Amino acid sequence: MKKLWKTMTALGCAAAVSAQILPLTAFAIEPTQVHVLALGDEGLASAADTSAASYVADYLGATLSDYTQTGKKASDLLTEVESDAALQADLVQADVILLSVGVNDLAAPILYENADLLDASQYTSLDDMVNALSTSSALLLNDRLAASMPAIVESANQSIEALVQAIYQKNTSADIIIQTVSNPLAVEFTKINVSDNRRWAFHQLYEYMEVYLNGGKTTNNAVIAEGVNQKIKSLPHVSVSDFHDAFVGADGEEALGFYLTNIASLDMRFTEIGKLVAAASALDAAGLTVGNGSVLADAYAATGENATLPALRASLDSVIRTAAGNAQTVYALGDVNADAAVTLDDAFLTLQQYAYSAAGGKHILQPAQRRAADADNDGKLSMDDAFLWLQYYSMCAAGQDVDLEAFLVKNGRN
Structure with missing residues (x-):
């Protein structure tokens, strides 16, 4: 001092x-060029040339190191951060670190690791998967989840906290931006082409996922002391892009799963408008107000959704338009x-x-x-x-x- x-x-x-x-x-x-690093899962990963991370990098006029991968869990990413020399070198040099993790820690045991009851990998559409989910199998699945999920959520929380701590220890200078986990089952239920009974069974799984994310007690008496998103919001040294609340929507608003992701085909990666929303939300969360807004403005126009999103979720439209109006300053x-x-x-x-x-x-x-x-x-x-x-x-x-x-x-x- x-x-x-x-x-x-x-x-x-x-x-x-x-x-x-x-x-x-x-x-x-x-000056040397700004460096953006992307880590995590479907929240940032993309099968196309564009991604939420690439939008952020282009907006900042930055280079991008992309380490995202679909299916990634928090524990997997923690191991990589602690052992991958190339990743560690990029971490040290990064000015902005984008992080999305947690959804696979919760979705895998629910949708993919109960082969005798439910294995989403056997289906090509959400309709087909839900049609295979009978009321009786859903109840059996729910009993299993009641016994296993509290420990799974706690393990995910520990991995996410350790992951952020490891990232911060390697780079105390970067903007670290982490997304809250959007509920992949947050869709407009009336649009699922299944019977009412199966729609009810699916809705039960959605409600359980909400508790795993936000804490509380499920109807099958599983108690989650701290949900994954509660943990994310409590972490120090990060800016939190609260994507979950915008995704699910408030009372009376349509859940945006079918709009922002490819969940209809059982793919949790974002659609083009979803990527843009994720990018603008990250920029807003960290207060990154100096950048080439025309990158986002052009991308918004190219999606064709700039006339649709205001009615679906005016708050998200506003986040995109605000970032799209920013100007780049040359230093x-x-x-x-x-x-x-x-x-x-x-x-x-x-x-x-x-x-x-x-x-x-x-x-x-x-x-x-x-x-x-x-x-x-x-x-x-x-x-x-x-x-x-x-x-x-x-x-x-x-x-x-x-x-x-x-x-x-x-x-x-x-």
């Missing part, structure tokens, strides 16, 4: 000496506030961001700003970065002709 106080005092004294603004030369240096190295000069303000912003991060707080700078502030290019902000900008400013203010790139290289920039 004493060192931080001395740094702030030094900056203050320098401000008193000179308020001169030093414009950047015509040869301003571009030169050292020019953290994009005023076309390296000044004391840039050093102050660098130091302020360091102080917030060191205290475990939220970011005050956008990813591109943090790259512009990273004087030594080590992937994180420190007092050393602030001192370098202060030193450069002071030398220029004293009338020295300082080549910024040579100065930074001399002082350890990679």
Whole structure:
């Protein structure tokens, strides 16, 4: 704390000496590119070229490292984060980390691991699967779930918490954005082409999934002390994109499973509009307001759903349109506030961001700003970065002709 106080005092004294603004030369240096890392399951994975993660990366003008995979469980991903050297290297370099995990931890034991009662892999459509789900088999399945699911949910919670902790330990500087788990069975039940009895059996499974996600007690007396989404919302060091509530909808709203995912064909990956909603929701959750909004605007128009979504869920339409209206700002190295000069303000912003991060707080700078502030290019902000900008400013203010790139290289920039 004493060192931080001395740094702030030094900056203050320098401000008193000179308020001169030093414009950047015509040869301003571009910061290193923002890096987005995507981890997890169907919430981010895609069989197509576009994904929620790719929309976020394109919006930020970033590179993307995509480690998503359908069927991934939290425990699997935790093992990879702790053992995969390539993934660890990308984690350290990431400015934004997108995380979606948890749905397979719950869906697998319900839909795929009860072969004598229900095995969704044997069917190609939700209608066919539900038609095979008789009332009696549903009751037997529910009894089994009552006995097994509390421990399964607790294990998933422990893995998710350990996973986020492992990610944060490897990178305390990134925006970590985690989605809440959407209930894959959240569909408009009247649109399932089955008998009322089978529709009721399916609805029971949906209700149980809601308890596994949000806690409480099921009708078969399974008690879930803390649901998966409750755990996600309690995690430190993350921004939470609460996708579940938007997906399921409030009373009187249509559940959006058939609209945002391919669940009708038993595929939990997002549709094109679902990917866009997930991307915009992630940007909103982390407050990433500086980016190329036209990427999202063009994608929204291309889906053809920009006239449909407002009526289905006005709140989601608003999230997309807000992000689509954002503008990208170009930052030169050292020019953290994009005023076309390296000044004391840039050093102050660098130091302020360091102080917030060191205290475990939220970011005050956008990813591109943090790259512009990273004087030594080590992937994180420190007092050393602030001192370098202060030193450069002071030398220029004293009338020295300082080549910024040579100065930074001399002082350890990679």
